[in-house]
Amino acid sequence: xxxxxxxxxxxxxxxxxxxxxxxxxxxxxxxxxxxxxxxxxxxxxxxxxxxxxxxxxxxxxxxxxxxxxxxxxxxxxxxxxxxxxxxxxxxxxxxxxxxxxxxxxxxxxxxxxxxxxxxxxxxxxxxxxxxxxxxxxxxxxxxxxxxxxxxxxxxxxxxxxxxxxxxxxxxxxxxxxxxxxxxxxxxxxxxxxxxxxxxxxxxxxxxxxxxxxxxxxxxxxxxxxxxxxxxxxxxxxxxxxxxxxxxxxxxxxxxxxxxxxxxxxxxxx
Amino acid sequence: xxxxxxxxxxxxxxxxxxxxxxxxxxxxxxxxxxxxxxxxxxxxxxxxxxxxxxxxxxxxxxxxxxxxxxxxxxxxxxxxxxxxxxxxxxxxxxxxxxxxxxxxxxxxxxxxxxxxxxxxxxxxxxxxxxxxxxxxxxxxxxxxxxxxxxxxxxxxxxxxxxxxxxxxxxxxxxxxxxxxxxxxxxxxxxxxxxxxxxxxxxxxxxxxxxxxxxxxxxxxxxxxxxxxxxxxxxxxxxxxxxxxxxxxxxxxxxxxxxxxxxxxxxxxx
Numbered sequence: 001x002x003x004x005x006x007x008x009x010x011x012x013x014x015x016x017x018x019x020x021x022x023x024x025x026x027x028x029x030x031x032x033x034x035x036x037x038x039x040x041x042x043x044x045x046x047x048x049x050x051x052x053x054x055x056x057x058x059x060x061x062x063x064x065x066x067x068x069x070x071x072x073x074x075x076x077x078x079x080x081x082x083x084x085x086x087x088x089x090x091x092x093x094x095x096x097x098x099x100x101x102x103x104x105x106x107x108x109x110x111x112x113x114x115x116x117x118x119x120x121x122x123x124x125x126x127x128x129x130x131x132x133x134x135x136x137x138x139x140x141x142x143x144x145x146x147x148x149x150x151x152x153x154x155x156x157x158x159x160x161x162x163x164x165x166x167x168x169x170x171x172x173x174x175x176x177x178x179x180x181x182x183x184x185x186x187x188x189x190x191x192x193x194x195x196x197x198x199x200x201x202x203x204x205x206x207x208x209x210x211x212x213x214x215x216x217x218x219x220x221x222x223x224x225x226x227x228x229x230x231x232x233x234x235x236x237x238x239x240x241x242x243x244x245x246x247x248x249x250x251x252x253x254x255x256x257x258x259x260x261x262x263x264x265x266x267x268x269x
Numbered sequence: 270x271x272x273x274x275x276x277x278x279x280x281x282x283x284x285x286x287x288x289x290x291x292x293x294x295x296x297x298x299x300x301x302x303x304x305x306x307x308x309x310x311x312x313x314x315x316x317x318x319x320x321x322x323x324x325x326x327x328x329x330x331x332x333x334x335x336x337x338x339x340x341x342x343x344x345x346x347x348x349x350x351x352x353x354x355x356x357x358x359x360x361x362x363x364x365x366x367x368x369x370x371x372x373x374x375x376x377x378x379x380x381x382x383x384x385x386x387x388x389x390x391x392x393x394x395x396x397x398x399x400x401x402x403x404x405x406x407x408x409x410x411x412x413x414x415x416x417x418x419x420x421x422x423x424x425x426x427x428x429x430x431x432x433x434x435x436x437x438x439x440x441x442x443x444x445x446x447x448x449x450x451x452x453x454x455x456x457x458x459x460x461x462x463x464x465x466x467x468x469x470x471x472x473x474x475x476x477x478x479x480x481x482x483x484x485x486x487x488x489x490x491x492x493x494x495x496x497x498x499x500x501x502x503x504x505x506x507x508x509x510x511x512x513x514x515x516x517x518x519x520x521x522x523x524x525x526x527x528x529x530x531x532x533x534x535x536x537x538x
Binding site: 154 | 271275276314356360363364374400401411412413414415423425426447450
């Protein structure tokens with residue numbers, strides 16, 4: 001039952017279904033769900049909610065507690081400041097972190113917590129490094145994700161494209177999305193690995209408008225603090241802020257982003 | 270305990286750890302593990318193995334039974350032949366399928382089953398559409414994944430690149446991988462969404478040799494059957510075979526690939 005619920009978040013499952021599947025009385029299913037509810041709560045896995053009545057059942061909403069999220073940010077910050085992460089040009093190497101199943105799972109659960117009450121229909125990201133984050137968030141919200149691409153591929157069918165100003169390079173670039181991959185009116189959550197100038201996220205916002213869909217918000221793994229705070233999009237949340245990369249002295253300064261202050265954890269405490 | 274094990278596959282966990290975490294006697298932990306073992310077995314989730322002795326504990330190996338894998342292939346085949354999947358040029362639209370959390374989870378579990386006894390260190394794929402598959406397989410094997418790219422990005426640091434012949438286009442293309450992302454001697458499993466000429470997978474094999482790592486095998490979601498069967502790499506497994514796409518009559522013919530015959534399910538039955 002635990003595994004069945006964990007794999008089907010945000011889905012109403014009737015007690016009758018469990019009773020049939022496990023060949024048990026509804027009353028003992030209900031008792032077991034009571035135990036699971038407390039365990040999920042204590043361990044910070046998420047909330048198991050029972051809806052009464054004929055059309056009722058149980059819904060599992062995965063989430064993280066503020067305590068666990070805070071600890072994760074502290075632990076991961078220590079790894080982010082390892083001097084070997086400094087790349088030529090003052091860039092930060094993140095590829096290894098964003099390829100660890102456990103780290104991706106926690107980030108997915110954190111972002112899913114932030115938007116757990118926002119009725120998101122689809123997660124959007126841009127190729128390439130945002131994809132693992134999008135997949136993880138989508139799996140916790142139990143919704144599909146779409147990948148915006150900078151290059152057109154024949155296997156996508158017809159696409160809609162927008163031009164956007166890449167803040168980091170002052171270039172105009174193009175991004176596109178397969179026409180059939182996003183429905184009109186969909187509520188879209190944007191995720192990405194890194195925000196530098198915010199141009200990529202702006203591009204995705206334009207693309208969402210082109211599809212007559214709704215931009216609900218965006219959350220990135222890390223952002224570059226040097227960005228003009230006046231111009232910074234208030235709908236964007238970051239988990240980490242890169243304050244400074246001192247290439248000469250090999251010192252990286254990382255601060256927590258605004259994720260903790262912008263997320264309402266009350267449902268999961 | 271169920272969730273803890275599900276999230277840490279292929280990891281030895283001592284009974285003492287569980288006893289401390291759940292404030293229970295080792296004997297009752299051991300009893301509960303017995304129940305979990307039977308449940309995991311019956312539901313086809315995977316195998317829970319207990320290693321005795323002082324350095325012992327319990328290891329969870331996720332896997333799928335042949336029955337569930339066969340049913341998944343049958344069900345998914347029905348979706349693959351929907352005429353609306355035909356794209357101009359006789360291509361097959363798969364993007365929506367490879368963005369569904371549940372489908373990705375099952376594919377990940379299937380490929381993880383095939384290589385569960387092969388001591389894989391890392392999963393490799395090429396951007397873009399192979400990434401969700403790689404992430405899912407990596408999460409079930411509890412190992413990292415690496416993404417080979419066709420375009421160089423400054424945030425990858427220095428890279429090693431190879432040229433390869435793209436079978437579908439008769440072009441020579443370049444693919445590259447960040448130098449620090451693959452260790453010498455690593456045992457590598459390659460996954461991808463689609464194999465047409467096999468050139469991309471050959472490219473990844475060359476790249477693996479350049480890193481002095483070991484290519485263990487490759488599994489793709491679908492392959493194009495038109496490929497010369499003599500030249501076809503025997504180390505590549507496919508879950509689906511696209512037999513024919515008749516663009517005039519809007520008929521797609523899909524067959525199961527060689528996944529079922531190449532996979533040893535005996536550990537998971």
